[in-house]
Amino acid sequence: MSDQCKKGGCDHSGVSRRGFLTTMGVGAVAAAAAGSALPATAEQQKASAAEPMTIGLSVNGRKHRLAVEPRETLLAVLRERLGFVGTKPGCERGECGACTVLVDGVTRYACLTLALEAEGHEITTIEGLARGEELGDVQKAFVEEDALQCGYCTPGQIMAAEGLLRANPSPTLDDVRLGMSGNLCRCGAYGHIFKAVERVARARREGGAK
Amino acid sequence: MTGPCSFMTQAIATAATTATTRENPALPAWEKTNVVGAAVPRVDAHERVSGTAVYTRDLALPGMLHCAIVRSPHAHARVKRIDASRALAMPGVHAVITCDSPEASIPWYFGAKGALSRLLDPECRYEGDEVAALVAETPLQAADAARAVVVEYEILPFVVDYERALRPDAPKVHPFGNQLGEPRVTERGDLASGFAAADVTVEREFHTSCELHTPMETHCSVAQWDGGSLQVWDSTQGVYAIRRGLAQALQLPLASVRVSSRFMGGGFGSKLELGKYTVLAAILARTTGRPVKAALSREETMLCAGNRPANTISIKAGARKDGKLTAFDAKLLGGVGAFPAAATSGYLVLDLYTCANVRVEETAALMNAGQARAFRAPGFPQAAWALEQVIDELAERLGLDPVAMRLKNVPTLSQMRAGQPYTSTGLADCLKNGSAGFGWAAARKRARGRGHVRRGIGVAAGMWGYGGDPTATAIVKLYADGSANVNSGAADIGTGTRTILAQVVAEELGVPIAKIQVEMADTATTQFAPSSGGSQTVLVNMPAARSAAVAVKNELLSLAAAELGKDVKDLSLRDGAIEIAGDAKSVPLAQLKSLAQRQQLVGVGKREPHPEGKVALPFAAHFAEVEVNTRTGAVKVVKYLAAQDSGRVMNALTYENQVLGGVTMGIGFGLTERRMLDRNTGKLVTGAWHDYKIPTALDFPAEFTCLPVDPRDAECNSVGAKGLGEPATVPAAAAIANAVRDAIGVRIFDAPITANAIVTALARTRS
Numbered sequence: 022m023s024d025q026c027k028k029g030g031c032d033h034s035g036v037s038r039r040g041f042l043t044t045m046g047v048g049a050v051a052a053a054a055a056g057s058a059l060p061a062t063a064e065q066q067k068a069s070a071a072e073p074m075t076i077g078l079s080v081n082g083r084k085h086r087l088a089v090e091p092r093e094t095l096l097a098v099l100r101e102r103l104g105f106v107g108t109k110p111g112c113e114r115g116e117c118g119a120c121t122v123l124v125d126g127v128t129r130y131a132c133l134t135l136a137l138e139a140e141g142h143e144i145t146t147i148e149g150l151a152r153g154e155e156l157g158d159v160q161k162a163f164v165e166e167d168a169l170q171c172g173y174c175t176p177g178q179i180m181a182a183e184g185l186l187r188a189n190p191s192p193t194l195d196d197v198r199l200g201m202s203g204n205l206c207r208c209g210a211y212g213h214i215f216k217a218v219e220r221v222a223r224a225r226r227e228g229g230a231k
Numbered sequence: 232m233t234g235p236c237s238f239m240t241q242a243i244a245t246a247a248t249t250a251t252t253r254e255n256p257a258l259p260a261w262e263k264t265n266v267v268g269a270a271v272p273r274v275d276a277h278e279r280v281s282g283t284a285v286y287t288r289d290l291a292l293p294g295m296l297h298c299a300i301v302r303s304p305h306a307h308a309r310v311k312r313i314d315a316s317r318a319l320a321m322p323g324v325h326a327v328i329t330c331d332s333p334e335a336s337i338p339w340y341f342g343a344k345g346a347l348s349r350l351l352d353p354e355c356r357y358e359g360d361e362v363a364a365l366v367a368e369t370p371l372q373a374a375d376a377a378r379a380v381v382v383e384y385e386i387l388p389f390v391v392d393y394e395r396a397l398r399p400d401a402p403k404v405h406p407f408g409n410q411l412g413e414p415r416v417t418e419r420g421d422l423a424s425g426f427a428a429a430d431v432t433v434e435r436e437f438h439t440s441c442e443l444h445t446p447m448e449t450h451c452s453v454a455q456w457d458g459g460s461l462q463v464w465d466s467t468q469g470v471y472a473i474r475r476g477l478a479q480a481l482q483l484p485l486a487s488v489r490v491s492s493r494f495m496g497g498g499f500g501s502k503l504e505l506g507k508y509t510v511l512a513a514i515l516a517r518t519t520g521r522p523v524k525a526a527l528s529r530e531e532t533m534l535c536a537g538n539r540p541a542n543t544i545s546i547k548a549g550a551r552k553d554g555k556l557t558a559f560d561a562k563l564l565g566g567v568g569a570f571p572a573a574a575t576s577g578y579l580v581l582d583l584y585t586c587a588n589v590r591v592e593e594t595a596a597l598m599n600a601g602q603a604r605a606f607r608a609p610g611f612p613q614a615a616w617a618l619e620q621v622i623d624e625l626a627e628r629l630g631l632d633p634v635a636m637r638l639k640n641v642p643t644l645s646q647m648r649a650g651q652p653y654t655s656t657g658l659a660d661c662l663k664n665g666s667a668g669f670g671w672a673a674a675r676k677r678a679r680g681r682g683h684v685r686r687g688i689g690v691a692a693g694m695w696g697y698g699g700d701p702t703a704t705a706i707v708k709l710y711a712d713g714s715a716n717v718n719s720g721a722a723d724i725g726t727g728t729r730t731i732l733a734q735v736v737a738e739e740l741g742v743p744i745a746k747i748q749v750e751m752a753d754t755a756t757t758q759f760a761p762s763s764g765g766s767q768t769v770l771v772n773m774p775a776a777r778s779a780a781v782a783v784k785n786e787l788l789s790l791a792a793a794e795l796g797k798d799v800k801d802l803s804l805r806d807g808a809i810e811i812a813g814d815a816k817s818v819p820l821a822q823l824k825s826l827a828q829r830q831q832l833v834g835v836g837k838r839e840p841h842p843e844g845k846v847a848l849p850f851a852a853h854f855a856e857v858e859v860n861t862r863t864g865a866v867k868v869v870k871y872l873a874a875q876d877s878g879r880v881m882n883a884l885t886y887e888n889q890v891l892g893g894v895t896m897g898i899g900f901g902l903t904e905r906r907m908l909d910r911n912t913g914k915l916v917t918g919a920w921h922d923y924k925i926p927t928a929l930d931f932p933a934e935f936t937c938l939p940v941d942p943r944d945a946e947c948n949s950v951g952a953k954g955l956g957e958p959a960t961v962p963a964a965a966a967i968a969n970a971v972r973d974a975i976g977v978r979i980f981d982a983p984i985t986a987n988a989i990v991t992a993l994a995r996t997r998s
Contacts, residue, residue: 093371111447116921117920146282156281164277172278175280207444207896208497209892212887213888214928
């Protein structure tokens with residue numbers, strides 16, 4: 022670490038994100054995708070920005086042990102260390118939802134979650150929704166309804182839809198609009214995204230799939 | 232290298248030329264299609280929904296370093312001293328380049344008299360102007376090191392307001408002053424007699440805000456050298472344009488530069504041109520002998536990756552009692568940022584409606600802000616915002632229905648292109664079918680609501696003025712087992728190009744979609760295509776692909792005729808087999824010995840020239856219903872219908888999706904999006920999506936109809952499709968503005984229509 026960092030030059034990246042996270046309990050964005058801060062363990066609290074720590078991460082049912090800097094986000098660690106590049110960076114500050122993952126089944130922005138905070142929790146990424154090459158039902162519905170254009174926000178949209186449907190299996194259109202409002206799509210495929218979410222909700226109710 | 236893209240300048244230019252050589256005549260129009268036009272799911276959907284699609288941002292190469300760029304925090308400043316020695320000594324840092332480095336002198340940004348700046352310029356003309364770049368082993372190390380680069384600036388006076396920039400006492404962005412050349416005037420007829428013939432005239436001034444593209448994937452490149460050859464993966468709309476720019480910047484033969492872009496996460500015009508980050512990545516990759524990734528942060532894209540310039544548009548318009556337009560006098564002013572770019576477009580005023588007497592004067596102003604770039608129908612939504620509100624005002628003054636008023640002035644000739652006829656014009660049908668589908672007449676009679684929530688409806692028409700660059704080649708290969716490959720250099724920027732290429736080949740060869748492989752956007756392995764922008768992708772590349780498929784089909788059928796002892800005329804292709812007239816049994820392609828012997832048949836197709844003496848352009852009419860809360864000023868678009876004449880619907884799913892997207896973007900332009908620069912500091916205030924608000928799922932209309940109006944154009948090109956992406960956004964904001972006016976009885980002249988603007992305007996009417 023540099024002198025500047027030791028003097029506190031980059032401590033803020035960890036501290037301010039944590040501080041921001043704890044204030045995220047209100048607002049449509051938080052309600053849709055962020056959730057409240059995960060409880061920190063004593064081990065995590067000992068962390069200083071300068072020293073890498075070894076943590077265990079459970080992603081899509083497999084355990085990984087790796088050394089991370091305390092300031093590293095779950096998004097960065099998933100992508101750069103573990104190769105789960107389906108989780109996309111869009112803004113890296115909790116605005117767009119492209120990095121949405123499930124933590125213990127609840128939607129969360131991976132860019133606003135420190136990797137340290139995710140220890141001890143079950144993380145599901147877009148790669149965890151398919152079985153081999155067989156797509157999950159939300160993924161299939163996104164294909165059938167053409168609920169995407171460039172596709173870059175799509176993994177985050179699908180994870181948000183999955184989280185929404187787990188929390189509310191019978192959403193109204195208004196529930197869907199609110200539930201998906203933490204995920205931006207600049208191509209503007211919202212109308213087709215709503216259809217895809219409704220298609221899955223209907224199919225799950227009728228077929229009892231999942 | 233960084234000038235406005237060709238379609239932008241061409242769309243904005245008054246005169247137009249069409250290719251006249253006919254060496255490859257167009258194929259006859261399809262009479263009936265089986266695959267083209269159907270709701271075929273995207274052929275690359277699996278990759279896009281499974282997370283396996285590799286975007287440039289996702290690419291990780293062995294030994295790859297990460298680039299961070301040091302940018303001026305000031306709107307106008309001169310670098311007095313730059314010291315990167317501490318940054319270079321930091322952990323993981325491999326190399327630094329600053330505005331003092333010799334490699335930084337590559338000329339950049341061009342004016343009438345040559346280069347105005349360089350790759351890294353000690354003279355910083357806007358917040359975000361690049362002064363240094365470095366590479367480190369991790370993105371965090373690179374970001375840490377960028378902060379450790381010490382730069383001493385001499386702060387200079389600045390101007391970030393384009394109207395203020397034209398005042399004589401304004402600080403100068405460049406020594407030659409802030410006005411970009413002389414105002415451009417386009418005129419026809421005689422204004423004085425036009426206004427003399429008018430029974431009513433309306434004169435209004437409008438402002439539109441600067442809009443930022445903000446594609447979901449930020450701008451990103453990965454560069455890698457192999458001796459003297461450069462490979463770049465880029466998130467781009469046009470691999471060939473990037474290759475040309477890189478070859479020029481780095482003085483390399485075209486054949487030594489390979490640019491690829493398998494998946495890209497949105498562009499909307501901001502990824503048509505070579506970015507400095509790409510060249511910096513290439514230079515630093517050469518210096519270090521390692522692959523380098525340069526990915527912009529979200530805030531960086533908002534500072535320096537282009538924008539739709541803010542416009543001030545005043546229009547004086549005249550019309551007779553019967554609704555016929557007699558004159559338009561329009562002045563358009565736009566602020567292009569610190570370097571030349573197209574600021575405005577008067578095309579709509581000159582061409583959307585029949586009008587004999589028109590004068591359009593366009594002025595571009597420089598200011599200390601990031602340079603404008605093409606943005607989905609450059610200049611058109613701004614002009615529509617003004618023109619379509621003025622048309623409504625004329626209609627109101629004349630006591631005419633706004634739809635009827637527009638219908639009285641629908642042109643059948645292109646006034647901008649020497650009075651040549653259109654191959655087809657569905658504008659009248661867009662207005663008629665659209666108003667019927669929307670229930671316009673009934674809605675006009677409905678009450679506007681009582682209490683503080685008011686409802687209103689609005690209409691706006693639009694068109695797009697660029698017909699495409701017909702320089703495109705495609706190759707189709709048919710393999711021995713009856714599967715096929717189609718090869719085109721076009722980029723699928725999310726519009727579904729990859730899928731439509733497969734549909735066109737499936738249509739001609741009868742090969743199922745699942746057996747067609749599509750190769751795109753790689754300068755080393757795919758055929759030349761113009762950049763995917765300006766709504767030209769389908770209409771230039773699909774005729775080329777069709778022509779290639781037909782070449783394969785002709786060869787295949789003659790081989791089959793010889794092998795089967797039949798007449799070619801009796802053979803046709805269907806479901807991967809050869810059908811023989813009068814014979815129930817068909818022959819699967821995989822059983823054809825002559826095909827197996829050759830292993831593959833190859834067809835090369837070129838796009839035919841545009842039709843001679845005719846103009847092919849798309850049209851639209853949009854209808855909106857809004858709900859306005861007169862206490863809070865909140866506007867909700869509750870119902871929307873978009874009628875589009877974009878010729879043939881190539882794919883029902885992706886067509887509707889394009890229209891949804893165009894309208895959503897128009898909702899942002901009309902209601903929520905505004906780049907703000909602080910007048911006191913010259914800095915960007917809206918550098919994040921929390922402050923720069925693009926539409927969310929909550930802003931999309933609850934009731935939405937996409938209504939294709941297909942005039943069955945057999946002349947525009949061999950597939951019958953006209954452009955869709957741009958015309959789907961052109962009238963949207965104006966339709967909403969007219970609906971707001973209908974709801975509250977007060978017109979808001981500035982975009983976006985904020986809650987504050989509504990509350991203020993209503994308060995003014997009460998006092």
